[in-house]
Amino acid sequence: MDAHGLGDAWDRVLGTQPAPPVWLVLAAGAVALVAVVAAPLWRLSRNIVTIAHEGGHGLVALLTGRRLSGIRLHSDTSGLTVSSGKPSGTGMILTAAAGYLAPPLLGLGGAALLAAGHITALLWTAIVLLAGLLVMIRNAFGVLSVLVTGAAFLLVSWYAGDRTQAVFAYLGVWFLLLAGVRPVLELQRKRRHGGAPDSDADQLARLTGVAAVLWVGLFLVTALASLLAGGSWLIGR
Template sequence: MDATNAADLWDRVTGAQPDPTTWLVVSTGVIAFAVVVFRTAWRIARNAITIAHEGGHAVVAVLSGRRLDGIRLHSDTSGLTVSRGKPTGLGMILTAASGYTAPSLLGLGGAWLLAANHITLLLWGTTALLAAMLVMIRNAYGVLTVVISGAAFFLVSWLTGPDVQAGFAYAVVWFLLLGGVRPAFELQRKRRHGGAYDSDPDQLARLTGIPAGAWLLLFHVVSLCSLLAGGRWLLGL
């Protein structure tokens, strides 16, 4: 690739795209809400939340100096991220706390990019993150899920026009913001019925001495605040 083509590609990725219509922004939000609310659709789409959840664990583990061994994504939408390092301390606490907050914070970051009309940058940036995550996947289902997700982002960004790209990007960000709220409530319900004894809040309680319920409350606060702030950005309020 010569310098001119590289510059053109860079301008295409980082440049601003036209404002989408209000109809598109609202309709993609309604579609994302329906996917989160209806059980059958959620059971399938929740894989995307799991990718973000485990990706959050992985990124924070690496940033905090831990050694990332691998990530597994399962067909029941559960996942596991394994890292090595000091079993206590700030790095381990941040790693454990990053999973349930990651989808909402990614959605918030995506809403900020869309508010600045950086639709292509969001699509390509997500593709790059999924490609980096793929290297650390350690099971076949996880590879399949990440490859399909990454291919969807790449193909939409490369082959479709501005309207399709905008619709796809807004639907994804709405889904992260709305879908990021539900897992903490699901976990709370499981704990109320005596399940999920080794969940992230339980690990955090053992690490910090702060009750698991307080960590669940933090996850609720982060996801709901991200939804409110991200929603305002997406709607141009």
């Protein structure tokens, strides 16, 4: 690509793009909702939530000065982020809390970008974040998951028209906002039946002395508040 083409691409990233009609925004939300509530689709789409979840752990670990050893994503939609450093304290607490908070907060940030008309900027922000995550992935399935997701964003941002880019971006943001709720409910259901003794909420309880159910409540309130605020921004746009 020549300098003129790169300049045009950069102008698109910094500029604004028209939002799709409200009916398309609502249709994207409906498709995202089906991907979250329909069990067969959820088994596949939950991998995207795992990418955001583990990416949240990894990013906060780095921001708080911990050493990030690697991230693994598994085909059963579980994941593992390994970091080293002080086994307690603020950095460890923030790192442990970041997983369930990451998908809805990423969705909220995406909704803010879309509300401001920055559709291309959102797509390229996702590409940059996925590229950074890819460097830290330590297993084959994880590499494949991140590459496929990143390739989808790259192809749409580079080759698709404005309308297709907008629908893809709104679909992705709706999905993160809606999908931020279900894993928290699944977590509490597992805990209620004696499962997940080493969940993020239980680790946080051991680190802070605050009951695990209160951490689950924080995750749920954050997800619902993000969905309410982000959804209103998407529809209002």
